[in-house]
Structures are given as C-alpha cells and as structure tokens.
Amino acid sequence: MLRIDNLQAYYGRIAALKGVSLEVPEGTIVALLGANGAGKTTLLRTISGLLPAAQGTIEYNGQRIDQATPDQIVRLGISHSPEGRQVFPECTVMENLKLGSYIRRDKQNLKGDLDQIFHHFPALKPRLRQLAGTLSGGEQQMLAIGRALMSRPKLLLLDEPSLGLGPLLVKEIFTIIKEINASGVTVLLVEQNAYLALNIATYGYVLETGKVVLHDTGANLRQNEEIKHSYLGH
Amino acid sequence: MNWAKLPTQLHWHYSRWAVILAMLLALPWLITILPFFGANNYTYSQLNLWLILGIVCLGLNLLTGATGQISLGHAALFAVGAYIGGYFVARQEWPSWAALLMAALGTGIIGLILGLPALRLSGPYLAVATFGFSVAVPQLLSRSKELANLFSGTNDVASRIGVFKVAKQNLPGFQAEEDLGRYFMFVLIFVIMLLLAFNLTKSRTGRAFFAIRESETAAQAMGLSLGYYKLLAFVISAAFTGVAGSMYAFQVGQLDANSITFSPMESVLFLTAIILGGLGSVWGAVLGAALITLLPPTITALNDLIKLNFGSSIENFESIFYGVLIISCIYFMPFGVTGALHRLKLRFVYGE
Amino acid sequence: MGYFPMVLHSTLNATAEGFDWITLGRNIINGFSFGSIYALFALGLVLIHKSSDVVNFGHGEMAMFFSYIGLSLMGLLLGVNISKPAAELPSQLGWEVFLPALLGTLLFAALMGLGIERFLLRPLAKASVLSQVMVTIGIGTLLYGLASWLWKAEPRAYPRIEAVSGPPFQLGELALTREDLTFLSVAIVMASGLFLFFRYTMVGIALRAIAQNPFAARLMGINVGRLNGLAWAMALMLAALAGMLAAPKLQLEPGMMADVAVKSFAAAVLGGINSLSGALLGGLLIGIIDNLAGFYLPDGLRATIAFLIIVAVLTIKPHGLLGKPLPKKV
Numbered sequence: 001m002l003r004i005d006n007l008q009a010y011y012g013r014i015a016a017l018k019g020v021s022l023e024v025p026e027g028t029i030v031a032l033l034g035a036n037g038a039g040k041t042t043l044l045r046t047i048s049g050l051l052p053a054a055q056g057t058i059e060y061n062g063q064r065i066d067q068a069t070p071d072q073i074v075r076l077g078i079s080h081s082p083e084g085r086q087v088f089p090e091c092t093v094m095e096n097l098k099l100g101s102y103i104r105r106d107k108q109n110l111k112g113d114l115d116q117i118f119h120h121f122p123a124l125k126p127r128l129r130q131l132a133g134t135l136s137g138g139e140q141q142m143l144a145i146g147r148a149l150m151s152r153p154k155l156l157l158l159d160e161p162s163l164g165l166g167p168l169l170v171k172e173i174f175t176i177i178k179e180i181n182a183s184g185v186t187v188l189l190v191e192q193n194a195y196l197a198l199n200i201a202t203y204g205y206v207l208e209t210g211k212v213v214l215h216d217t218g219a220n221l222r223q224n225e226e227i228k229h230s231y232l233g234h
Numbered sequence: 235m236n237w238a239k240l241p242t243q244l245h246w247h248y249s250r251w252a253v254i255l256a257m258l259l260a261l262p263w264l265i266t267i268l269p270f271f272g273a274n275n276y277t278y279s280q281l282n283l284w285l286i287l288g289i290v291c292l293g294l295n296l297l298t299g300a301t302g303q304i305s306l307g308h309a310a311l312f313a314v315g316a317y318i319g320g321y322f323v324a325r326q327e328w329p330s331w332a333a334l335l336m337a338a339l340g341t342g343i344i345g346l347i348l349g350l351p352a353l354r355l356s357g358p359y360l361a362v363a364t365f366g367f368s369v370a371v372p373q374l375l376s377r378s379k380e381l382a383n384l385f386s387g388t389n390d391v392a393s394r395i396g397v398f399k400v401a402k403q404n405l406p407g408f409q410a411e412e413d414l415g416r417y418f419m420f421v422l423i424f425v426i427m428l429l430l431a432f433n434l435t436k437s438r439t440g441r442a443f444f445a446i447r448e449s450e451t452a453a454q455a456m457g458l459s460l461g462y463y464k465l466l467a468f469v470i471s472a473a474f475t476g477v478a479g480s481m482y483a484f485q486v487g488q489l490d491a492n493s494i495t496f497s498p499m500e501s502v503l504f505l506t507a508i509i510l511g512g513l514g515s516v517w518g519a520v521l522g523a524a525l526i527t528l529l530p531p532t533i534t535a536l537n538d539l540i541k542l543n544f545g546s547s548i549e550n551f552e553s554i555f556y557g558v559l560i561i562s563c564i565y566f567m568p569f570g571v572t573g574a575l576h577r578l579k580l581r582f583v584y585g586e
Numbered sequence: 587m588g589y590f591p592m593v594l595h596s597t598l599n600a601t602a603e604g605f606d607w608i609t610l611g612r613n614i615i616n617g618f619s620f621g622s623i624y625a626l627f628a629l630g631l632v633l634i635h636k637s638s639d640v641v642n643f644g645h646g647e648m649a650m651f652f653s654y655i656g657l658s659l660m661g662l663l664l665g666v667n668i669s670k671p672a673a674e675l676p677s678q679l680g681w682e683v684f685l686p687a688l689l690g691t692l693l694f695a696a697l698m699g700l701g702i703e704r705f706l707l708r709p710l711a712k713a714s715v716l717s718q719v720m721v722t723i724g725i726g727t728l729l730y731g732l733a734s735w736l737w738k739a740e741p742r743a744y745p746r747i748e749a750v751s752g753p754p755f756q757l758g759e760l761a762l763t764r765e766d767l768t769f770l771s772v773a774i775v776m777a778s779g780l781f782l783f784f785r786y787t788m789v790g791i792a793l794r795a796i797a798q799n800p801f802a803a804r805l806m807g808i809n810v811g812r813l814n815g816l817a818w819a820m821a822l823m824l825a826a827l828a829g830m831l832a833a834p835k836l837q838l839e840p841g842m843m844a845d846v847a848v849k850s851f852a853a854a855v856l857g858g859i860n861s862l863s864g865a866l867l868g869g870l871l872i873g874i875i876d877n878l879a880g881f882y883l884p885d886g887l888r889a890t891i892a893f894l895i896i897v898a899v900l901t902i903k904p905h906g907l908l909g910k911p912l913p914k915k916v
Binding site for chain 3: 298304354359361363365366367369370373377498505506509510548550551552553555557558559561565568569
C-alpha cells in the first residue's frame with residue numbers, strides 16, 4: 001500500500017532522513033521504533049507532505065506522492081494523528097471532529113462517521129460541546145485519533161499515541177488501535193514503547209539517526225536480543 | 235552587568251575599528267562621489283541626520299532586535315532627549331557633552347516608565363501602549379505652559395508653546411562649514427555608541443536579551459529575570475535615543491513639539507529603519523538608518539528629473555518611492571540588508 | 587528626518603463651557619457614529635491577525651484607496667472623470683449608482699486582498715512577523731503616494747447615499763441622523779455576520795483552526811494559504827465598505843484615514859486583537875471616549891487621555907477586554 005524508497009529529508013541543513021526504505025502492506029499494523037531524534041516523526045511528516053522529500057520516492061497504491069501537498073495527501077486517504085495530539089484547544093470536540101472531515105464532500109454521512117468514532121471512543125460522546133483544551137490528556141489523544149479517522153482514511157499515521165498517558169489508558173488506546181485496524185484501516189505506528197507496539201504490530205522497523213537499521217516481523221523483533229536490550233529494557 | 239568590564243571586552247580587533255573610524259572621517263568627501271551630493275552644508279547635514287538616526291536605531295535594535303519587544307514610543311523618547319539636551323545647553327549653559335550625558339540619563343529614566351507596560355504586554359498590545367506614549371509626550375510638551383516655561387523660559391512667551399530655541403553646538407573653528415564641524419563631533423559620539431552597542435550585544439546581558447526574544451519561557455527556565463532584563467533593555471535603548479535626541483537639538487537649533495520629527499509616526503520610521511537594515515544586527519541598524527536618511531535627496535532629485543522630462547513632477551513621489559522600496563527590500567531581503575549580506579557571504583565564501 | 591509621509595492630524599474641539607445632558611448625549615451619539623467606523627476597521631484587523639498573526643498597518647490607506655476607487659466608479663457611471671481636479675459629483679446619489687460602485691469596489695478590494703496575501707506575504711511566511719508587518723506599511727505608503735498622484739491631494743467632497751441622508755430622527759432634543767444609524771447597524775450586522783460565519787460554517791471553523799494550530803490545520807487537509815487569502819479578502823472588503831460609508835463624513839483626501847487607522851488599531855487591541863466581538867466593543871468605546879475627551883478635556887489632551895485609558899485597561903487585562911492570550915512561543 002505504502003512503499004518508501006531511499007527517502008531523504010532535511011530540517012534546514014540538517015539531514016533528518018538519510019535514505020529510508022520501508023513498506024506498509026495493506027491491512028497491517030507496521031511499527032516504527034527508535035530513540036528520540038531517530039527520524040520517526042520526520043518520516044511521518046514527510047509522508048503527509050508537511051516536509052518536502054529531498055530525494056527518494058514515496059508511493060501510495062502505486063502513485064507517487066512525494067511531491068504532493070498535505071491536502072492532496074489527505075484526500076488520497078492518508079490521515080496523520082500527530083505527536084503531542086495537537087487538538088484545536090479553542091474549538092469544541094464536535095468542531096475538532098468536523099475539521100477532521102474537512103476535505104470530505106459527502107457531509108451527509110457525518111452522523112454515521114460520528115457514530116463510528118463514538119463506537120471506538122465512547123468517552124468523547126458526552127463531551128461534544130466542550131472545548132477540546134479542557135479535555136484530559138487521554139481524552140485529547142482519543143480526540144486526535146478520532147479526528148484523524150473522520151476523513152475515512154485507508155492509511156492512518158499514528159505518532160506516539162501513548163505519550164504522557166497512564167498505563168491503563170495506554171492499554172485502552174492500543175486495544176482501540178487494534179480495533180481500528182480490524183475495521184480495515186492500515187496503520188503506521190510510531191511508538192517509544194516498543195513492547196506495546198510490537199505486541200500489536202505485524203511488522204516493525206527500527207530507525208537510528210535517519211536510517212533503517214533493522215526490520216522484521218513483530219514477533220521476531222520481540223525476540224531480538226538487541227531490541228530487548230535497547231528498547232524493551234531487559 | 236559589570237560596567238567596569240565593558241571597555242576591555244572589545245570583540246573586534248583594534249585595527250578594524252581604526253579602518254571604520256578612518257572611513258567615517260573621510261565620508262564627507264567620499265559621499266560627493268554619489269550623484270546628488272555636493273560638498274556643501276546640505277550634504278553634511280544629511281550625514282549628521284544619518285548619525286543621529288543611526289544612534290536611535292542602535293538603541294531601538296537593542297530593544298526590538300535583541301529582546302523582541304516592540305516599541306512605537308521611541309519618537310517620544312527622541313523628543314525627551316532633544317528637550318533635555320536643549321535645556322541644559324540653552325538654559326543652564328552647560329557644555330554640550332554634559333548636556334548629552336544628562337539627556338542620556340533623563341531619557342533612560344523616562345524609558346523605564348515606557349518599559350513598564352512591557353512587563354505585562356507583548357506584541358500588538360505593547361505596540362499600542364508604547365504608541366500612546368508617542369502620542370502623549372508631544373502633546374504634553376506643546377500644551378503645558380509649565381513645561382514650556384521650564385524649557386524655553388519666560389522671555390519666549392510670544393512664540394508658540396513647545397517651540398524652543400537651542401544654541402546649535404559645534405566644534406570650534408568651523409564657521410562657514412558648520413555642519414561639517416558638527417559631523418566630526420557626531421562621529422566621535424557615534425563611534426562611542428557603536429562600541430557600546432557592540433559590546434553590549436556580545437556581553438552576558440546581550441545574550442540574555444536574545445534569549446528572551448527566542449523564548450520567554452526558556453529564558454525564564456534558565457533563571458533569567460524577565461522583568462529585569464526587559465526593563466533594562468528599555469532603559470538602555472532609551473538612553474541611546476536620548477543621546478540622539480540631544481544631538482538633534484544641537485543640529486537643528488530649534489525644537490517644535492508639533493513637528494513631524496517628534497510625531498508618533500516617527501516611531502514607525504525608526505522601526506522601518508532597523509527592519510530594513512536587519513533586526514538584531516548592530517551594522518543593520520547603521521545601514522538601515524543610512525537607507526532611510528540618504529535616500530530623500532536622491533528621491534527629490536529623481537522627481538526633479540521627472541519634472542524635467544515629463545513636464546510635471548509627481549505629487550507625493552517620495553511616498554510611492556518609499557512604498558516600493560520598503561516592499562521590495564523586505565521581499566528580496568526578508569532578514570534585512572545584513573541578512574542578505576550574510577547569505578551572499580555564505581554563498582561565495584563557503585560555496586553553499 | 588521627518589519625511590515619513592503619513593501625518594497624524596487631530597481635530598480638536600473647544601472646551602465645554604458648562605455641562606448639560608443634551609451635549610453629553612450628542613457626544614455619545616457622535617461617538618457611536620465614529621466608533622462604528624473604527625469597529626468596521628478593527629474587525630478587518632482582527633480577521634487578518636486571526637489568520638496570519640499580522641497586524642495590517644496599511645489598513646487605513648487601503649480603505650482610503652478603496653474610497654477613491656469607489657468615487658472613480660461612481661464617476662464612470664455618471665460619465666465624470668474624477669481624476670480632473672475640477673470634476674464634481676452630485677452631493678447625493680441614488681442606490682442605482684452607489685450600489686454598482688460599491689460592488690465594483692468590493693471586488694477590487696477582494697482581489698487586492700488575495701493578491702497581497704498570495705504574492706507579498708505568503709513568500710515571507712518564514713521571515714519574522716515584523717517583516718510582514720513592514721510590508722503592510724510599505725503597501726500603505728505606496729497607496730498614499732499613488733492616490734495623491736492619481737487623484738491629486740486636494741480634499742474633495744464625497745457623495746452621500748440619498749436614502750440615508752434624509753432628515754434625522756428626533757429623540758427629544760437629540761438628533762440621530764440616518765447616517766449615524768447606518769454606520770451603527772452596518773457595524774453590528776457585520777460583526778454578527780462574522781460571528782456566525784466563524785461559529786457555524788466549515789470555512790469559518792477552519793480559519794479558527796488555523797489561528798490555533800496552523801500545523802494541525804494542514805494535517806486536516808486545510809489549504810492554509812488559500813484560507814489566509816480569503817481572510818485578507820474579507821478584511822479588505824470590510825475596509826472598502828467602511829471607507830465608502832465614512833468618506834462623506836471624513837472628506838476624501840489621501841491622508842483621511844491616518845487618524846481613523848490609528849484609533850481602529852487601538853480599538854482592536856482594546857477589545858482583544860483576536861476577538862471579533864472585542865473589535866465591535868473596542869471600536870464603539872474608542873469612539874465614545876475619544877469624542878467625550880475631545881469635548882470635555884483641555885484642548886489637545888484628547889488623544890493622550892484616550893491612550894492613557896487604553897494603557898490602564900491593558901494593564902488590568904493584558905489581552906484586551908474580550909481577547910484570549912496569544913499562543914506562547916516555547
């Protein structure tokens with residue numbers, strides 16, 4: 001579904017991605033692991049068109065998207081739930097969700113989409129009229145994912161959904177990610193918590209200073225000594 | 235800040251300063267190479283105005299360029315400096331250097347008042363609050379009889395309030411070319427202010443200023459006292475502007491609080507100069523001031539040329555010219571003249 | 587120094603002899619009338635600031651330019667070339683002339699807004715906000731020069747709309763002119779229209795989203811540039827409307843809006859630079875304070891008092907009366 005080949009990207013003059021190649025097959029959950037500054041977030045931003053690709057290609061369903069603008073990419077069915085949630089704090093929960101479906105023309109299905117979101121995140125339903133900035137961290141994360149789902153994506157880019165959340169909430173969020181995946185959405189997941197990520201991931205890539213240093217199936221990576229040592233804390 | 239340490243902290247080699255001083259001293263003759271500038275008092279007075287505006291810009295740059303605090307109140311500070319400087323030479327008959335110091339001191343204190351809103355306000359809010367100061371000061375100077383009596387004395391009752399005669403100041407020995415004499419006097423002051431500005435930006439205080447501009451939160455986290463440094467920036471900036479103001483009094487010999495030089499819009503002009511020159515850069519302030527001061531003679535001459543060729547000159551030609559100039563300068567040099575020069579240097583010296 | 591082309595001119599009233607309620611009432615009505623104009627300007631400033639963080643320092647000159655464009659269009663419809671100094675238009679015009687001229691001017695303003703955003707400000711998105719503000723100063727200066735070149739700097743009369751220049755309404759001894767009433771109702775209608783637009787339309791919500799988090803807005807597929815252009819277009823259309831309505835009251839000349847622009851800026855800040863209702867409130871307050879100060883205070887202290895009050899309010903409410911804190915750089 002998504003095929004990235006030798007991708008390079010820069011922040012100013014600093015190379016953040018130095019030739020990354022990876023593949024996300026349809027229907028899977030692919031995890032991107034790595035330390036802070038390895039280039040995981042940069043990769044997601046380059047896919048969604050926020051950062052220009054300096055070199056290399058990004059193909060989505062056989063179509064080159066490395067030169068496309070963010071709105072074109074959202075229209076193609078790639079949705080990005082960014083690191084740190086980034087909800088619109090002065091907008092209501094409802095408005096945030098509506099903004100998620102901004103690019104969609106068929107507004108009549110809004111109700112059905114909302115029901116779908118509430119099915120995944122029942123906690124949001126009673127808070128529809130509340131300002132997003134007043135939600136708790138966990139609720140904001142749910143809103144961020146829900147907002148990303150409102151564009152009915154085929155591929156969901158999730159950046160650090162567990163960041164700053166308590167263990168119980170994290171577990172809940174990961175269960176929901178699996179549900180979302182089961183409903184037919186392919187997921188590319190960036191996560192610090194390698195243990196959790198590899199638990200649900202079909203496949204995993206490990207990034208280090210802008211390069212892929214290791215990739216394997218989720219199950220294999222969980223057994224990998226190096227991974228255990230550096231990311232799983234054994 | 236350790237003032238005693240300042241003079242030893244020269245960050246430029248002395249030889250470079252010698253070259254700069256030599257160039258400044260030769261400038262009255264060098265500038266006659268340019269079209270529309272002859273070897274006459276008019277040319278020299280334009281150079282003097284450049285040095286005056288240059289010092290204002292150095293001061294404003296220490297505030298807006300370094301700490302990122304916007305001030306639209308500097309026209310008022312300029313007026314305060316001019317009136318204090320004028321008062322001490324005209325009414326107290328002090329020597330000009332002493333009057334200049336008093337102007338720096340007095341305006342610095344007024345700058346503290348101007349800076350108070352900055353403790354709570356920022357961005358457009360601070361811009362409006364300081365602009366209010368620019369509106370208030372000329373009005374007070376031109377309406378209050380008490381202030382008028384203080385400055386111009388009771389022997390000047392017939393004249394309009396706020397109009398104030400000051401003895402022009404000069405170096406001895408320049409009778410015919412009086413503006414040239416003042417030029418040398420001003421160059422001396424200018425170089426001192428330039429040195430001060432340079433060392434300040436490189437000092438601990440200067441680094442604190444820049445830290446506040448980048449992120450107030452981060453600066454606070456590093457243990458900097460925001461309020462102290464913001465006020466300090468206002469005071470220093472005001473003192474610079476006060477020096478320039480009193481130089482202006484020495485140059486023109488008559489002050490009028492209602493004149494456009496002290497109008498609130500002059501504050502916008504100051505801001506224009508430092509942005510065109512390059513925010514946060516000492517040389518940018520000097521270059522921006524040059525751009526703003528030395529262009530009008532050129533513009534007038536150009537308009538005369540148009541009149542010669544097309545029969546009529548263009549009304550308000552200078553506005554059209556300035557507008558286009560400001561837009562294109564920012565468009566092609568978004569980080570000012572110094573920013574553009576820096577990029578050229580990167581391209582040619584480092585091949586990037 | 588001292589050749590900056592914009593001049594502040596202050597119109598000063600004589601000090602009042604005594605106090606009576608009728609005079610106070612008249613001043614308040616007059617304040618409302620001017621305040622509505624400030625409010626229309628301030629709404630535009632807020633709109634632009636909300637979308638792109640820029641305070642448009644050229645707003646007054648732009649409105650002035652639009653008033654001239656409007657006058658030219660009226661001239662065109664009546665077959666008078668207004669760039670000739672002697673050209674005079676009738677002092678009152680019917681809707682059949684005013685409305686097409688207004689629509690034409692609004693179109694011109696919208697195109698100018700789109701153009702400014704697209705060709706001057708968007709390329710500067712990475713430079714500091716001050717640089718962008720400086721560009722708006724440049725545009726204002728340029729328009730000032732262009733207007734005095736194209737239409738000469740002499741003040742001239744501006745036609746009133748026939749329908750709103752009828753006899754004033756009498757409220758006891760107070761006269762309320764139809765013009766004052768028009769200003770006020772236009773300002774209120776525009777402010778509420780914008781409020782509804784931002785609350786209930788998708789584009790309006792998207793504009794708010796951009797103001798809160800441009801990064802996340804782009805992730806939603808919002809074309810930030812295009813919407814900023816829209817905000818500029820809307821703001822300048824408001825300026826055009828305000829300019830054409832206010833021109834008969836102010837007398838048309840290139841410097842006519844300098845004073846209005848400063849007060850509108852103050853109004854926007856007083857109400858809160860990111861609040862539409864604040865712009866309306868701020869505009870009306872500035873109008874009233876300024877009129878009362880001009881009448882009851884010693885000659886020449888009018889602007890000083892107005893600004894002192896603003897500073898005092900801001901000291902208590904640093905984000906304006908109805909504004910919200912601006913996002914902080916971390």
